[in-house]
Amino acid sequence: LHEAVVPSFARSPxxxxxxxxxxxVLEQRDGKLNxxxxxAVTAAQKLGGSIHAFVAGSSIKGVAExxxxxxGIEKVIAVDNGAYDKGxxxxxAPLLVENIKKGxxxxxxxxxxxxxxxxMPRVAALLDSQxxxxxxxxxxxxxxxxxxxxGNAIATVESSDPIKIITIRGTAFPAAPVAGGSAAVxxxxxPKAESPTEWVSEDLAKSDRPDLATAGRVVSGGRGLKxxxxxxxxMLPLADALGAAVGASRAAVDSxxxxxxxxxxxxxxxxxxxxYMAVGISGAIQHLAGxxxxxxxxxxxxxxxxxxxxxxxxxLVGDLFDKVPELTEKLSKA
Ligand code: FAD
Numbered sequence: 001l002h003e004a005v006v007p008s009f010a011r012s013p014x015x016x017x018x019x020x021x022x023x024x025v026l027e028q029r030d031g032k033l034n035x036x037x038x039x040a041v042t043a044a045q046k047l048g049g050s051i052h053a054f055v056a057g058s059s060i061k062g063v064a065e066x067x068x069x070x071x072g073i074e075k076v077i078a079v080d081n082g083a084y085d086k087g088x089x090x091x092x093a094p095l096l097v098e099n100i101k102k103g104x105x106x107x108x109x110x111x112x113x114x115x116x117x118x119x120m121p122r123v124a125a126l127l128d129s130q131x132x133x134x135x136x137x138x139x140x141x142x143x144x145x146x147x148x149x150x151g152n153a154i155a156t157v158e159s160s161d162p163i164k165i166i167t168i169r170g171t172a173f174p175a176a177p178v179a180g181g182s183a184a185v186x187x188x189x190x191p192k193a194e195s196p197t198e199w200v201s202e203d204l205a206k207s208d209r210p211d212l213a214t215a216g217r218v219v220s221g222g223r224g225l226k227x228x229x230x231x232x233x234x235m236l237p238l239a240d241a242l243g244a245a246v247g248a249s250r251a252a253v254d255s256x257x258x259x260x261x262x263x264x265x266x267x268x269x270x271x272x273x274x275x276y277m278a279v280g281i282s283g284a285i286q287h288l289a290g291x292x293x294x295x296x297x298x299x300x301x302x303x304x305x306x307x308x309x310x311x312x313x314x315x316l317v318g319d320l321f322d323k324v325p326e327l328t329e330k331l332s333k334a
Contacts, residue, residue, distance in 0.1 A: 020049025020141055023077070023103060025096065025110035025119070026067055027087065031059050033066045033178075036214055040109040041070055041176035043168045046138040047107055050074050054099060054188065056092065058082035064185045071180035077103065077188040083195070086202075087115045091195035093122035099188045100127065100163065106141070112167040112270075124165040131165045132157060136172035150266045150289040170213065171272035171293060205261045210245040212262060217275040220247035220264055220291070223255060224280020224301065224320055231257040234324050235279065241331035247271065247291075249281045265290035280320045283308025300324060 022044035027034035033055070044051045053067045056079040064078035077099055084092055096119070100108055108123065110116035112134045124131035137145035139156065144166065148155045212218065219239050225231040231252065239246045248258035250265055264271055266286040276294035281287060283299070283306055291297070292311050299312035302319050309315045316323055 020047050020107065021103070021105050022047055022049060022051050022107040022109055023100060023105040024051060024053045024073070025108065025116070026053050026055050026063075027111065027113065027115050028055055028057050028060070028063045031057070031062055033063045035175050035178060036170055037111050037113070037115075038070060038175035038178070039168060039170045039173040040111055041072060042173040043109050043135070043138060043166070044107065045072050045176070046173075047141055049106070049141075052077055052103060052105070053183070054096065055079075056081065056084035056095060056188070058085055061185075066178060068183040068185055069178050069181050070176050070183070072176065073181055073183040076183050076185045078185055079188040079190050081190055081192070083192070086199045087119065088195055088197055088199060089118045089122045090197045091193045092119055093126060094191050094193040095188075096123050097126045098191045102189055105163065107164045107166060109166045109168060112169050116167045120165050120167050127163050127165065129161040129163050129165050130159060131167070132159055133167050135166055135168045147289075150285055151292065152285065152289075169270060171270055205259045207246075209239055210243070212245040212247055212264070213269050213271060215245035215271070216273050217242050217244035217277075218247045218264070218271055218273045218291075218294070219244045219277040219279065220249065220262075220281060221252055221258065221279050222249040222281030222287075223251040223257075225252060225257055228257045230321070234320065238277070238279070238324055238328045238331075241328045242275070242277075244275070244277070245273075249284075249287050263290075278308050278312070279324055281308055282306050283311065 024040035027037040247264040266289040272293040
């Protein structure tokens with residue numbers, strides 16, 4: 001909170017907490033709350049003040065009612081308008097700004113997802129605030145921890161902006177459970193801002209496997225897989241034997257072995273599963289930036305000097321085309 005606006009009588013920790021109010025911006029798709037976005041609520045809880053949640057889109061009532069069940073949320077602000085379904089930042093940012101101004105929030109928190117990364121810089125610019133991105137820890141109401149240089153250094157930053165616009169790394173804050181709460185649902189203000197951008201269509205990769213960003217187990221393949229056919233032949237049965245999501249290095253994606261949505265790393269998804277298995281991946285820093293917080297890292301690579309072995313808990317030096325099918329067979333029988 002900006003010191004200048006805090007009267008001296010209110011500077012005790014308890015009084016300060018009462019003045020803190022956070023807005024957690026939640027995501028929805030096709031009328032369903034994206035429970036992964038509830039990480040923003042967990043982050044807001046670290047501030048210790050009051051928490052409201054924000055949702056917008058068509059038939060938003062069901063989403064708002066689900067969010068209302070999350071313990072710790074005092075109020076859900078909902079805007080029912082199909083124009084916000086796809087989260088286009090051009091009209092969503094002015095919408096959010098109007099609601100931030102109305103609610104007088106000190107902190108606005110969204111996930112560091114495609115949605116949050118698109119939206120929050122515009123919101124920050126409209127409010128003349130300095131955005132604080134990809135936060136992994138909240139030390140107090142103005143001090144935040146975030147990785148820089150692809151995770152090779154950790155910066156602790158302090159903000160004196162009156163309204164802090166924050167995106168948080170989902171893997172650093174577990175999603176708040178949808179239970180135990182009974183928040184009020186209130187209509188938000190809708191400025192009905194015209195968007196110069198029109199939503200045309202989307203082409204989504206469909207998979208019955210677990211979602212990469214939230215899966216407890218991930219198996220990723222790299223350039224060592226040599227072709228798309230071999231990637232599918234080697235990695236998919238391994239994923240199925242473990243009930244794991246499939247990931248890939250950028251080299252594998254760029255070579256057309258795997259879909260772009262599967263990329264793990266600095267310019268892909270950041271994951272922190274219980275088990276991360278890197279197959280035929282060298283371990284470039286840009287790849288490590290997306291997986292090195294995994295609980296157990298297993299690497300299979302024919303080069304014993306590959307940098308991936310420096311972060312691996314379990315390493316297997318060998319030809320993946322022999323080792324992985326053998327492992328898959330043993331796992332399937334286990
Ligand atoms: P390689 O480095 O070519 O490694 C292939 C590995 O497979 C080697 O270690 C080799 O020993 C092993 N291998 C080969 N054949 C076999 C076999 N038969 N059995 C066992 N092992 C075998 N990369 C990412 O992954 N994610 C990102 O988000 C990302 N963002 C980037 C952003 C920027 C700005 C830049 C500059 C780069 C980025 N990169 C990213 C690219 C990164 O630098 C590496 O080029 C990439 O991660 C390499 O992928 P790889 O490990 O699959 O391929």
